[in-house]
Amino acid sequence: MVMNDCEIFSNLRVPCGLKIVVRADGRNFSRLSNDLSLKKPYDTQFVKSMVEASCIFAQEFSPNFIYTFSDEINILLSEIPFGGRVEKIDSIFASFLGSAFTKTLIKNLEVSKSSDDPLIKPPSFDARIIPLTSTNLVEYFRMRQKEAWRNCINGYAYWTLRNEFGKEKAVEMLNQKKSSKIHDILFDRGINLAEVPAWQRRGVGIYKKEIYVEGYNPISKEKVLSRRGKIFVDWDLPLFQEEFFKDNSIL
Numbered sequence: 001m002v003m004n005d006c007e008i009f010s011n012l013r014v015p016c017g018l019k020i021v022v023r024a025d026g027r028n029f030s031r032l033s034n035d036l037s038l039k040k041p042y043d044t045q046f047v048k049s050m051v052e053a054s055c056i057f058a059q060e061f062s063p064n065f066i067y068t069f070s071d072e073i074n075i076l077l078s079e080i081p082f083g084g085r086v087e088k089i090d091s092i093f094a095s096f097l098g099s100a101f102t103k104t105l106i107k108n109l110e111v112s113k114s115s116d117d118p119l120i121k122p123p124s125f126d127a128r129i130i131p132l133t134s135t136n137l138v139e140y141f142r143m144r145q146k147e148a149w150r151n152c153i154n155g156y157a158y159w160t161l162r163n164e165f166g167k168e169k170a171v172e173m174l175n176q177k178k179s180s181k182i183h184d185i186l187f188d189r190g191i192n193l194a195e196v197p198a199w200q201r202r203g204v205g206i207y208k209k210e211i212y213v214e215g216y217n218p219i220s221k222e223k224v225l226s227r228r229g230k231i232f233v234d235w236d237l238p239l240f241q242e243e244f245f246k247d248n249s250i251l
């Protein structure tokens with residue numbers, strides 16, 4: 001038996017003809033959040049770093065769509081790279097995002113200059129592949145967006161109650177309360193969940209928008225308009241419906 005025969009997963013490939021989502025999730029980002037004393041429930045510098053890392057990714061790999069909230073990044077691809085090899089896709093995407101995020105986080109938090117650099121543990125992501133048909137693609141993103149909303153409600157509720165009553169009581173109160181009751185508790189404390197920024201409720205989308213750029217044709221000596229796809233960050237996503245994906249040529 002040659003040693004290469006032991007690389008038993010190297011031929012594992014994603015199914016032909018399907019689109020895939022690669023979902024990356026920050027490893028132990030609750031610890032990262034504590035180590036860096038990030039603002040709770042939402043830290044704008046953290047979110048900005050996740051979005052910028054996603055943009056760096058989009059420039060390198062041309063995905064159809066990226067959707068990010070909390071510590072997860074969902075990457076939709078219709079052209080499958082690395083011959084569809086699962087190990088390659090998962091490992092390269094996760095490590096690329098880890099490096100990109102480290103770069104953007106250091107820039108945005110300006111932690112690199114301090115001598116007692118709090119970014120002790122290198123941030124990393126896990127990655128998994130979800131093959132999707134056109135029909136369940138929209139359903140997938142609706143499911144992630146529901147999770148973003150749940151996360152938003154729980155995040156505001158937990159940190160508001162924790163500041164007032166302490167950790168244990170906050171957990172206990174949340175376990176007993178229905179979602180409508182949580183809305184009331186927050187409303188009484190001046191937080192209207194319906195009015196927090198759209199990116200907190202619905203996440204952030206990264207996709208290409210067609211723009212026209214003016215150029216000059218030296219042969220015909222005329223101004224020409226050419227179409228370019230420019231990476232666009234959508235901080236104000238709608239609730240996902242099929243139209244959104246069709247209108248933006250994602251589906």
Ligand SMILES: Nc1nc2c(ncn2[C@@H]2O[C@H](COP(=O)(O)OP(=O)(O)OP(=O)(O)O)[C@@H](O)[C@H]2O)c(=O)[nH]1
Pocket residue numbers: 025026027028029030031033038039040041042043044046047070071
């Ligand atoms: N303070 C702060 N923390 C955030 C923010 N976004 C994400 N996080 C942290 O990221 C965590 C994401 O949850 P999980 O992915 O379930 O937890 P994890 O600690 O990353 O654990 P694993 O993914 O299982 O390794 C949250 O619990 C928060 O602690 C933010 O804007 N501010």
Ligand SMILES: [Mg+2]
Pocket residue numbers: 025026027028029071
């Ligand atoms: Mg995580």
